[in-house]
Amino acid sequence: MPEFLEFEGVSKRFGPLLAVDNVSLSIKRGEIFSLLGPSGCGKTTLLRMLGGFETPDRGRILLDGEDLAELPPNQRKVNTIFQNYALFPHLSVWDNIAFGLEVARRPAREIRAEVERMLALIQMQDQAHKKPHQISGGQKQRVAIARALILKPRVLLLDEPLAALDLKLRQRMLIELDAIHDEVGITFLYVTHDQGEAMSLSDRIAVMDRGRIEQVGTPAQIYEAPTSSFVAAFIGDTNFFEGAAVEVLNADYLRLTVEGFADVVCFNDKQLRPGQLVYLSIRPEKFRLHRERPPDKPLHNVVRGRVEDVIYLGSHTRCWVRVGDYRIAVYQQHSRFLLDEQPIRWQEDVWLSFHADDGYMLERYREADEDLIQAAAPGLGAPPAAERATL
Amino acid sequence: MKRRPWQRRRDEWLLTLPSLGWLLLLFVIPTALVFAMAFRPVDPYGGIGAGWTLATLRSLGNPNYPAIVWRTLWISAATTVFCVLLAVPAGYGMGRAPAAWRSRLLLLVIVPFWTSFLIRVFAWKLLLHPEGPIKRLLLFLRLTEPGAPLLYCSAAVLLVQVYTFLPFAILPLYAAAEKFDFSLLEAARDLGASRATAFRRVFLPGVRRGLLTAVLMVFIPSLGSYVIPDLVGGTTSEMLGNKIAQRTFVDRNLPHASGLSALLTLAVLAPLAAMWLLQRQRAPWLAKEGE
Numbered sequence: 230m231p232e233f234l235e236f237e238g239v240s241k242r243f244g245p246l247l248a249v250d251n252v253s254l255s256i257k258r259g260e261i262f263s264l265l266g267p268s269g270c271g272k273t274t275l276l277r278m279l280g281g282f283e284t285p286d287r288g289r290i291l292l293d294g295e296d297l298a299e300l301p302p303n304q305r306k307v308n309t310i311f312q313n314y315a316l317f318p319h320l321s322v323w324d325n326i327a328f329g330l331e332v333a334r335r336p337a338r339e340i341r342a343e344v345e346r347m348l349a350l351i352q353m354q355d356q357a358h359k360k361p362h363q364i365s366g367g368q369k370q371r372v373a374i375a376r377a378l379i380l381k382p383r384v385l386l387l388d389e390p391l392a393a394l395d396l397k398l399r400q401r402m403l404i405e406l407d408a409i410h411d412e413v414g415i416t417f418l419y420v421t422h423d424q425g426e427a428m429s430l431s432d433r434i435a436v437m438d439r440g441r442i443e444q445v446g447t448p449a450q451i452y453e454a455p456t457s458s459f460v461a462a463f464i465g466d467t468n469f470f471e472g473a474a475v476e477v478l479n480a481d482y483l484r485l486t487v488e489g490f491a492d493v494v495c496f497n498d499k500q501l502r503p504g505q506l507v508y509l510s511i512r513p514e515k516f517r518l519h520r521e522r523p524p525d526k527p528l529h530n531v532v533r534g535r536v537e538d539v540i541y542l543g544s545h546t547r548c549w550v551r552v553g554d555y556r557i558a559v560y561q562q563h564s565r566f567l568l569d570e571q572p573i574r575w576q577e578d579v580w581l582s583f584h585a586d587d588g589y590m591l592e593r594y595r596e597a598d599e600d601l602i603q604a605a606a607p608g609l610g611a612p613p614a615a616e617r618a619t620l
Numbered sequence: 621m622k623r624r625p626w627q628r629r630r631d632e633w634l635l636t637l638p639s640l641g642w643l644l645l646l647f648v649i650p651t652a653l654v655f656a657m658a659f660r661p662v663d664p665y666g667g668i669g670a671g672w673t674l675a676t677l678r679s680l681g682n683p684n685y686p687a688i689v690w691r692t693l694w695i696s697a698a699t700t701v702f703c704v705l706l707a708v709p710a711g712y713g714m715g716r717a718p719a720a721w722r723s724r725l726l727l728l729v730i731v732p733f734w735t736s737f738l739i740r741v742f743a744w745k746l747l748l749h750p751e752g753p754i755k756r757l758l759l760f761l762r763l764t765e766p767g768a769p770l771l772y773c774s775a776a777v778l779l780v781q782v783y784t785f786l787p788f789a790i791l792p793l794y795a796a797a798e799k800f801d802f803s804l805l806e807a808a809r810d811l812g813a814s815r816a817t818a819f820r821r822v823f824l825p826g827v828r829r830g831l832l833t834a835v836l837m838v839f840i841p842s843l844g845s846y847v848i849p850d851l852v853g854g855t856t857s858e859m860l861g862n863k864i865a866q867r868t869f870v871d872r873n874l875p876h877a878s879g880l881s882a883l884l885t886l887a888v889l890a891p892l893a894a895m896w897l898l899q900r901q902r903a904p905w906l907a908k909e910g911e
Contacts, residue, residue, distance in 0.1 A: 282806055302809040315807035319825040329811035332821070380812065 231294055233258035233416065234279075234384060239288035241274055248274045250440035251288070256384075256433075261410055261417040263427040266437035267463070272420045275437075276386050279418065280309050292383060308377035309386040313393065314369045316361040322372050323348075323357040329380040347375040350409065367398045374409065384416045391426060403430055424464045428452070436460050452512075457593040461510040462601035468557050469599060470509040470588070474501040482528065482585055485509070489554030493530045494585040501590070508594035513558040515587035518548065518573055519580040528585040536577045548573060550581060557581065558602075651885065657878035666872030676875040680883065685863075689883075692860040695774060695849075696842040699781040700789075703838045704831065706782070707789035711830065712823065714790075715797025726794065729787050737784070741851050744780045745771065748852065772854030780848050785841065789834040796830025832895055840888050860884050 232255035241249040249271040256262045264272035277283045279290055281302030290297045297305060308329075316325050324331075326347050330340045348354045351371035356364055364372070370390060377385055390406075391399045407430060410417055421427050427434050428448040436443045436451060436459070444456045455461035458469060472485035475492065483497040485507065493509075501507055517523070523531060534552035548559045559581065561573070573579065623631075658676050661669035714725045732740060747754050748770040758764040770776060804826065808818035824831065846861030853859070860880060867877035 280806075280810060282809075302806070303812045303814055309807070309810045311803060311807055311810075313801075313803065315801070315803045317804060317807070317822055317825075319828070328808070328813075328821075332808075332811060332813045332817055376811065 231291055232256060233293060235291040236275070237289045237291065239275070239278065239285045239290060241278060241283060241286050247440050252442055254435060254442065254445065256416060256418065259414055259416055260432040261419060261430055263419040263421060263431040263434045264437055265421055265424060265427040265434050268422055270437040271440040272437050273388055276388055276418065276420050279307060280386055281305050306382055307384040307386055308380055308382040309388060310373045310377055310390045312389045314373040316369055316372055318361055321357065322353065322359050322364065325361070325372055326375045326379055328376060343379055347379050350412070351375045366394050367402060370394065370402055378413060382415060384418055387417060387419045389421055406430060436463065454589055455510060455591065458508060458510070458591050458595055458598040461591060462598045466513050466558055466602055467510045468513065470511065472507055472509055474503050474505045474507065476503060490552055491532045493588065494528055495588045495590070496586045499590045508591045509588045510591055511583060511588045513560040514562065515583050516557065516559040517582045518559060518561055519582065522580050523582050529582055530585065531580055531582045534579055534581055536573055536575060536579055539573060539575055550579060552581065654878045655882045657875055658882050660875050662873055662875055668874055676879045679876060680879050688858055688860055688863055691774065691857065692843060695778055695781065695859060696839055698778055699785055699842045700835055700839040702782045703786050703789040704834055706786060707793045707834055710790050711793030711797040711827065714794045715800055716802060729790050732787065738847065741780060741848060744783070744852055748776055771852055774853065774857040777849045777853040777857045780852050781842055781845060784848065785838040788837040792830045792833035792837060793827060796827035800826045832899070836892065836895060839891060843888055844884055
């Protein structure tokens with residue numbers, strides 16, 4: 230039984246570039262599904278093939294069990310929100326929204342009723358007569374949504390719909406998009422390079438890189454259980470460790486030795502045997518920083534290090550801690566703030582602890598992916614004079 | 621140092637003065653002279669007589685003229701229609717072509733201008749000659765009779781006019797198509813429009829200014845066309861331009877020629893004024909479009 234929307238082994242080549250490489254995906258009816266990846270990863274090409282603007286070289290796309298191959302774009306029950314909105318500049322907001330129904334030669338009364346309904350949905354009844362150049366970016370966005378939704382598509386395709394908006398507006402539009410999805414209940418296929426948008430909006434995410442699907446899962450699965458170094462580094466920040474299994478402790482845990490770091494206890498969901506090599510990803514916020522050595526607890530790893538950099542960011546503080554050969558990013562939440570509390574400082578010796586479940590073993594690792602980590606560690610320098618005096 | 625509005629206005633006038641003066645001296649005054657000359661009597665030696673008369677105005681009622689005016693209008697209109705019909709797909713194709721190809725295609729459009737206009741018209745005379753290659757090809761394909769003329773008829777005038785004015789239609793349409801956002805066509809297709817509907821409802825309105833310019837650039841010069849009907853046309857394909865030339869050089873009747881010229885000027889101004897009014901109506905949007 231095929232799912233609502235199926236990509237089956239779809240490939241597309243542009244000259245020497247394999248833009249989409251044997252992609253298979255199943256998307257459920259009514260879900261918000263995101264294609265997330267850096268620019269040039271093939272996500273937009275995949276969307277354009279569904280819209281009918283590109284033809285797959287190989288593979289099939291099935292919507293509700295129907296192969297879309299032979300259908301031109303105007304006969305597909307999918308509609309697209311384009312990245313630049315692509316509103317018709319010579320038509321008013323009203324005429325832009327009515328375009329699809331007018332092309333379909335629907336009766337005037339029906340068109341009027343539907344356009345009014347859409348204008349109410351996007352709360353722009355009083356702007357209907359304006360031309361696209363007279364309205365703001367967020368309003369253009371809403372008109373583009375109304376123009377697509379009025380045709381009652383089975384799938385709404387959104388191609389980086391918020392990329393042109395500023396941060397505040399983007400956050401508001403995200404909430405609006407979610408509200409519109411709740412109201413109309415159709416399937417959204419959302420293409421973005423912004424992990425924040427994908428995480429906050431999606432039911433499920435497919436992370437793409439170089440034309441391939443790296444991982445499909447819920448936002449939490451993608452963040453907490455990345456299969457590859459690419460996913461771990463592209464979404465959020467992380468630390469990578471290269472380890473070798475030493476000893477299997479029990480059914481769930483094993484001991485790894487990480488050269489230049491320490492021996493660590495780790496959750497063994499990959500069922501590794503002693504001697505096997507593995508790459509570990511540990512998110513910066515999983516580490517705890519202590520001035521005193523924390524008491525030993527089962528399944529807790531404790532290592533000693535020295536703080537090399539501190540950046541205070543309001544909601545949290547970022548520290549870089551040198552442990553052996555590793556320079557580890559640590560995010561420390563401020564659960565409570567006491568003015569007389571002595572903050573962690575530059576060059577202070579600290580203890581780091583993390584639970585065995587906080588390290589996640591990667592199936593695939595590529596060294597180049599380390600460049601994707603966004604919390605690029607600032608360069609090593611001398612501590613400021615004021616700091617040095619107190620040390 | 622802040623400049624007051626009146627100073628700014630004065631500076632604007634000063635800056636515009638040279639071009640205004642040029643236009644006044646070499647365009648507005650001569651045109652007014654031509655209009656005025658139509659009301660002067662003829663001098664028996666080919667000059668202008670003294671005093672004022674309405675005789676020329678009455679002689680413009682010549683029974684031959686309505687036919688010539690009508691022919692001038694329809695040949696010009698037909699030239700415009702054919703040029704635009706050919707230029708719209710050409711402009712669309714050039715606008716969509718990869719950037720590397722655009723300049724080459726543009727060169728192809730402009731390259732005929734490197735040859736003198738007269739030589740190109742004479743070339744057409746050779747091509748259309750009863751012994752010429754086109755006639756032979758058509759005879760070979762049995763598409764024409766041996767006696768049927770290709771040259772010295774209205775069809776020949778129309779053909780050479782379309783050939784001559786086509787670049788003037790392609791260039792503004794290409795300029796408009798190059799700025800056109802072709803993703804709008806995808807948006808239209810996405811919203812259910814067929815290729816033809818998307819072209820008609822989104823592309824054509826999108827290049828409307830180029831379209832208007834193309835119409836003006838072809839229709840107006842073609843109204844005043846004189847060399848083409850003179851060289852490839854016959855006595856039955858005379859246009860107003862030929863009559864003006866005949867009155868000037870053969871009949872030596874300058875007031876009459878002036879009267880015809882004034883008539884032509886008015887005929888040119890009429891569509892121009894119409895277009896101007898049409899554009900003014902939509903001025904708010906057009907003003908923005910240029911941003």
